[in-house]
Amino acid sequence: MNKKILFFSIIALASFFAGILIFTSTNSESVIIIKNRKHQMPGYAIYTENGDILYVDDIISIKKSILGNTIVNTDSFKVYNPIGIIETPPQESIMSIYNKVLDFLNNDKKVLIIYIDGLGYDLYNKSIEMGYVPYISSMGTAVKALTVYPTITDVTFASMVTGTTPLHTGIKSREKKLLKVHTIFDKAAEIGKTSKVIEGNMQIIIDEVETILNIDENNNGTIDDEIYKRALEEIQDPPDILLVHFHSYDDFAHKYGPSSGKALSQLNVLDSYVKELVERFDGDVIIASDHGMHDDNEVGGLHGAFCEEDLFIPIITMENRI
Template identity: 45%
Template sequence: MEKFMNKKKIMLIFVLSMLLMFAACGAEKPNVKAVFNHQLIITGDVENELVLKTRNDDISMADLRIDDESYLSFNLTSLFTYYEFFEENYDVLFVSHDGMKNKVSDGFDLINLYISDTGWNVYAPYFPPTIALKNLKSVVLIKKNPDLSHGINIISPTENRLSLTPGKMHLMNLELFNYFDGTSTKNNNSMDAYKVKEVIHMSRLLPIGTSIVIMTRDGKYYPMESIGYLELQGNRLNYLNPNKRLVIFDIVGIIEQPPVKSIMDAYHDALHIIKTNKKVMVIYIDGFSFRQYEHAIKNNHLPFMGKLETPEKALAVYKPVTNSGMAAMLTGQPPHMNGISDRNNRNPLVDTIFDHLSGLGKSSMLIEGNASILNLNTETVLNPDVNNNGYTDDEVYNSAKQNMSDIDYLMVHFHGLDDWGHSYGDLTLETMSKLVEIDSYVDSLVALWDGIVIITSDHGMHSSDLGGDHGVFRYEDMIVPYFITEGGMHK
C-alpha cells in the first residue's frame, strides 16, 4: 500500500511539472521592438545645424507612397532652399546610426527622406539600392570647392597652409577617442565617465611642440604648443588637450610660429613709454597688411616708411575688422575680454588706454575720420570730407598737425587705404597710390612729433573677386606691420 502511494505521488508531481512546462511554452513572448531615433541632424558646412524630428515648419513636407504605405517626407532639394545654397556647389553625405555612409553629388531632386517606425530613411528608386539607408543619423552638406572663408584655417606668418571644413572632415579617417569626462561618487561607489569623440591628432597637421595661437569665432585667444586633438562636432571644430582637461570650442583658426608682436602691444608699448615721461603718437593705418608692406617696398611705393627699420610682424585678433582690431589696440586685450568681437559692438567692457592715461593725469586725443568707431573716454576730433574729394585722410592729417601740441598720447586714424583696398584690391596701383599718399602724411607727422611713434594697423586685407576684403582667418588679414621709431628724427 505504501509503495502504491509513493508511485501515485511521483506520477502527480510528474503531471504537474509537465503542465507547468506546457503553460510556460504556451505563454506569450515579450513584444521586444528595436528602438529607432526619429531625430535627423542636418550638419556639415552650414552656419547653423537643423534638427528634424517629424514635421518641421522650415522644411516643406509631403506624403510619400511606398508599397501602398504613406509616409511623411521631404525632397532633398528642400535643404538647399532652406540654406539658400546652390545645389551644384555641394555634395551630400547620408550617415546612418549603424555607421554606414553614402555620398551623392547630383540628382538631389530624385532623392526623398521619409520618416517611419525605423526613423528617417532614404528613398531614391533611381539610384543603386544601397543608397536606401535606414535609421539615418545625419545629412552632411559638403561644399565642393570651399574658400578660406568657409574653413578652419591653419596659417603661418607668410602663407595659408591648410584649410579644413567640417563637411570635408566627415569624409576623413578620424579616430574615436574616449575623452575622460570626470568621476562621480555616491555611497562610497565611484564611476568614471567618458565621452566618445571623433578626433584628428594635431601631429597630422603640425609638428608636435610647435608654438601656436588658437583663436575662436567669439574672439578667444590661446597661445600654446601644438599638442592634443581637433574634434569634429557636427558643423564645428573644437580643440582638445586631454592631459590638461582643456576644451576650446568652435575654433576658427590656428597660426603656427606666430609673431612675437601683437596689435595688442600698441596698448602695452604706449603705456610703458608714457610712464617713462615720453610722449607717444600711434599712427593707425586701417587695413594695412604686411603683405601690402612687402609689395610696396618691392615696388618703391613707401618713400618714407621704406627708410625706417624693417617693421616687426604683428598678429591681429579675430575677427580682423576695424572695431575688434581697434579695441585690441586700445585695451591690450583680445575680443572675448574687451567685449568688441565684430562691427556690431562699440562699447568696450574694460578700460582703454585713454582711461589709464586719465588716471595718470596724462592728456590724450583721437583724430578720427568722419565717424567714431568706438565709444571712448577721450577727446575725439571728427573730420568730415570738407573738400569733397571722396576720403578724409587729408583732413585727418591736417587735424593731427593742428592738435599735436601738448598731448601726451595721440592716435591718428587713416581710413583711406582700407577704403581703396575694398574698392580696387589690396595690391593694385590705385591702392598703392593711396599708400604713397598716406606715407607722405606719416613722414610729416613723424617729423613734427617730439616723442615716440608707433605705426601699425588693426587688420590686413586679401584679394577678392570684387576688389579686396578682410574678416577671415588668413595670413593676409591677420599679419600687419608694426613700427616703433623716434619722432622728430626725420626732418
C-alpha cells in the same frame, strides 16, 4: 525598440553626458590652420569662438565628434570649435601696442600713433619692394604681429587700445557697444596724461577720449587729407597720446583691391603724410595697422576672414627720439 539598439543608445548618451566624446575623424580638415612662414615663436595660437586667443606649446590632436563639434586637444586643455589656429605665431600682436604706449607714458614720453587702416604685413612688404613707402620703411623694420578676429575695424581697434581680446573688450562686431574694459586713454588719464584721437567722420569705439571728427570738406573722395591737416595742427602742442587714424588705403583697397595701383598710390600719399607728421613730432612713434585685406575678384578687396592676409599686420616703433 530592439533591446540591443536601446542598450547601445543608452551607452552613447551616458558617454556623452559623462564628457566622453565619440569621434568620427582624427584629422585637422575641420579647422583652419595657418602655418606662419617665418618661424617666430614655438607653439600655436588658437582663436576661440568666443573671441579669445589661447597660446599653447603643443596640439596633441584635432578631432570631430559625431555631433559635429571640433575638439582641439592641447598639452594643457581642450578647445571646442575654434575659429582657426596659427602655427608658430608671431611674438607680438595688435594688443602689444597698449603696453608699448604705457611704457612710453611711464617714462614721461609723448607718443604719436599713426594707424593705417587695412594694411596687412605682406602687402606692406610688397609696397616696400615697389617703392610706395620710402619714408615709413626708413623708420625701421616692421614687426610681424597678429591681429584679433573677426578682422574688422571696430573689433581690432578696441583690442589695440585696450590690450586685450574681443572676449574681454565685448566688441565682437560692428555693433556699437560700450567697452567692458578700460583703454590706454583711461590709463593715461589716471596718471595725469592727456590723449586725443583724430578720426574720420565717426567715432569707431565708444570712449570718453577726446575724438576730433573730420569730413571730406573738399569733396575729393577721401577724408585723410583733412585728418592730416588737423594732425599737423595738433602736433604743434600735442597731448601725451596722439592717435591719428587714416582710412583711405582701406577705402581704396576695398574698391580696387589691396594690391591695386590705385590703393598703393594712395598708400604712397599716406607715406608722405607720415613723413611730415613724424618729422614735426617731438616724441616716440608707433606706426601700425588694425587688420589686413585679401583680394576678391568680384568686389576688389575684403577683410573679416580667418586668413593670412587679414590676420598679420605690421608694427613699427621709433623710440628714444627726444
